[in-house]
Amino acid sequence: FMDLTREEAFLDCGADNGDTIRDFLKITNGEYSSIYAFEPDEINYGRLEVMTEELGLHDVRLVKAGSFDRVTKLKFSGGTGMYSQIDDRGKMEIDTDTIDNVVGDKNCTLIAMDVEGAEMPSLNGARETILRCHPKLAISAYHKRDDIFVIYDYIKSIHSDYRFYFRMHKALPIDAVLYAV
Numbered sequence: 001f002m003d004l005t006r007e008e009a010f011l012d013c014g015a016d017n018g019d020t021i022r023d024f025l026k027i028t029n030g031e032y033s034s035i036y037a038f039e040p041d042e043i044n045y046g047r048l049e050v051m052t053e054e055l056g057l058h059d060v061r062l063v064k065a066g067s068f069d070r071v072t073k074l075k076f077s078g079g080t081g082m083y084s085q086i087d088d089r090g091k092m093e094i095d096t097d098t099i100d101n102v103v104g105d106k107n108c109t110l111i112a113m114d115v116e117g118a119e120m121p122s123l124n125g126a127r128e129t130i131l132r133c134h135p136k137l138a139i140s141a142y143h144k145r146d147d148i149f150v151i152y153d154y155i156k157s158i159h160s161d162y163r164f165y166f167r168m169h170k171a172l173p174i175d176a177v178l179y180a181v
Helices: 019-027 043-053 099-103 119-124 127-133 147-158
Strands: 009-013 034-038 060-063 071-076 092-097 109-111 137-138 164-168 176-180
Touching: 009 043, 009 099, 019 034, 019 043, 019 109, 043 060, 060 099, 092 127, 092 147, 092 176, 099 127, 109 176, 119 127, 119 147, 127 147, 147 164
Parallel strands: 009 034, 009 109, 034 060, 109 137
Antiparallel strands: 071 092, 137 176, 164 176
C-alpha cells in the first residue's frame, strides 16, 4: 500500500541507531533523494553517525535534537537505547526542533515517527511540511492509550484525502503503526 521510489526525501524522527534508515535503504535499493534524521539521545546519535559514515550515505542531515512542536530544551531520560524519551524527571536535557524548521522549503515525501509518546507535538511541528508536501506518513500509535484516534483525527484535519492503514509489526502491541498515504 506504500510504494517508495528513488526520489524519496525521507525524514526519520526518533532515528535511534539507524535501523529504520537501513530498512528504507533496502526497500529503495539505496536510491533516494535525501534523508533527515532526528535523534536526541547521545548514545543513539553516535551510533547513527557511525552507520551513515560506514554506509557512505549522501544527502543526509542528522539532527541532534528531538522532533517537537517548538524549538526548546526539555528534560530527557536517555542512554536507554530505543526507550529514551522526553521525561520531566529525566536527568538529561535535550534540544528540540520542528520538522518545519529542519525541512524548510525542501521536499519531504516520507515521514517515519517513533518518538516515544511525543508523536502529537512532533506532528504539530510538521504541520506546514505536511500541508505543503503531502508526504506518506508512518506514525507510531501505541505509546498512549488514545494515540490511534488522536493521530488519525489530526492527520485527517490537515489533509482529508489521506488513506489510512494500521499495522502491528510484532505480536505485542509495540510497534503498532498508523500509515497515511
